[in-house]
Amino acid sequence: MVAITSPAFKENARTALADPGLQKALGTAKGAFLQRRAQAVANLPEFEQLRDIGRNIKNHTLANLDFYLEAYEAKVKAAGGQVHWCSTADDARAAVLEICRKANARTVTKGKSMISEELGINAHLEAHGIRPVETDLGEYILQLRQEHPSHIIAPAFHLNREDWEADFRRLHTDLPPDRVFAERRDILAEARTKLREKFLEADVGITGANFLIAETGSSVIVTNEGNGDLTQTLPRVHIALASIEKVVPTLEDATSLLRLLARSATGQDFSVYTTFSTGARRPADLDGPEEYHVVLIDNGRSNMLGTEFQEMLRCIRCAACMNHCPVYGAVGGHAYGWVYPGPMGSVLTPSLVGIEKTGLLPNASTFCGRCESVCPVKIPLPKMMRHWREREFERHLTPATQRGNLALWAWFARRPGLYRMATRAATTALGLLGRGKGSFRSMPLAGGWTAGRDLPVPEGGTFMARYAKEQRRR
């Protein structure tokens, strides 16, 4: 698995906020996603109904997950493919390596896959003398920079055009150093040429899967670049990596979810390439891989079933939640410290790697609720972040001062008369102290809070006092 820096979320966030390059990139990218999604949703009057349908399809599948996985496996076998069941990341890495070794693979091309990041496939292959080549444009530059994705569908979200140009000049040393990148498309054209060689020389192609289909034994990928299709069409062996919750019953179920996916993700009506792969090359076919393997991975998902986090397994990885998250928009994806950033990551990461190291993530939320309101399968993300906060508190993982203050507040809150008296006294005192100032720049015992913002001076009485007055007036 990739290293985790989630325990350092606060430091990561501070660094991110002070990084001008990152802030510029976040500023450029943020609005585009929101606007495009809003437009796509506005153009489909049935979108809200489809969200309910998407939620129901996923709920039905999860409730019968064992049945649908067995049905899926039978169909893959019938189509001449193989399914490799893997409980852990170790199992999955070993399965992938073994398939590559049997194929005598030296070069492996890869389509974009978050589960591959979760498993750390690239490092494992490299350690065994096999060269993995990322072919998604964003993943390609991150591999050159030895970085991880900062976004689940736009991996190079944190980079600016200047970064691309500088990295291509630094690393494509066989090309003239004084070549001109007049347009973004010149960068794209150079990557296309470079990667075309790799597509042709690869022995194995590894992709992820957006869906698995029990009815037909198919794996589905969606891409805009066509890199995933070249990856799974040209090499002799195709490996699809998929976690167990990717399965859906039928083509009709997948179709309904696909209507939600691209609109929620990039604001497209449909991705450029939506491809269903079912087994290996048929005898008379002129192209396609001779072997088709599915590495089916649990790696912590089955532990989420039957818990308050089961609904997280509905996630179709569209990234709408992070695109609409004010915290993600301020600090970017790397600050979260593991594979999955943003609201979905703040729920999923503790589920997969434990709350001990990741307690700060479900706390890094304002609970504004935008993530849930745009989620295509209606995952109650804020509610689940709150569940993680509760678990963290129950297990005494929260710091002593925080626990102490919460206990103090709880003591007051259980004594309404005393609570109202205390808040009334505090409000009156602050009102007097700050009269004419409008706000306090600093406050004893609240330095952490006022370091980043001013505290407004209270005006008038407390909420309860005003509420009582309104009631009397009626």
Next chain:
Amino acid sequence: MTREAILGAIRRGLKRGPLPADQQAMLGGRLATHPRHLIPARSRLPRPDQVALFIRNVEKEFGTVERVPKAEAVPAAIADYLAAQNLPSRFPMAPHPELTAIPWSSRPLLEIEQRRAEASDQVSLQHGYAGIAETGTLMLPSAPERPTTLNLLAETEMVVLRASRVVGAYEEAWDRLRAESRDERSGGFMPRNIMFVTGPSRSADIEQTLELGAHGPRRLHIILIDDDPAALPMGDATAPPPVAVPGGPAAPGD
């Protein structure tokens, strides 16, 4: 065994054992009947408007469409397109009977090779299985007569599609495939690969700004043969674009 361990863990999570036979039969029935969900009304249109919607959506996604009255007109349309784009007149073509039956000899300068695509090809000609009006999407199932590489390797992909193969929604295309396709190996209907293609390839990975021509074709050109009299454009060319009417005439396959 890992497989049993995972299935066991799932059942423990769901707090039950393997499903009883009657529930398995019910779920098996759902797989066999594959019920449809809500289908957006936008593609439920009279035939001429459905084909017009398909074309509009292809163009919205940066593809191009040329309508020709009959198969005999395809060679001239292709020759003119290639000349206009300054592209070579030699290209691989899907060895599909509908394409090989086209009278190519009317344009002797076209050098057509029936084969899969190779990396050096600049242009390819594919056979379109179906068009989906809902999003302007081509459905291209793999077959010996429809190699997948023709969708991917050339910078310019041309596709010949008959207007009678344009349907409203994806579900109608699935039903056609179920009715028409047999896969020897699996005994089912799914070929090895089905690509749904909506416009030419693109990437927005550089500053979330769209650029056409990533790893797949930079241009997607569809030659649409008007073989369906019911789908021909209606007389008034100035009519406003059609609006989908919920509850309007049902599309074929509804």
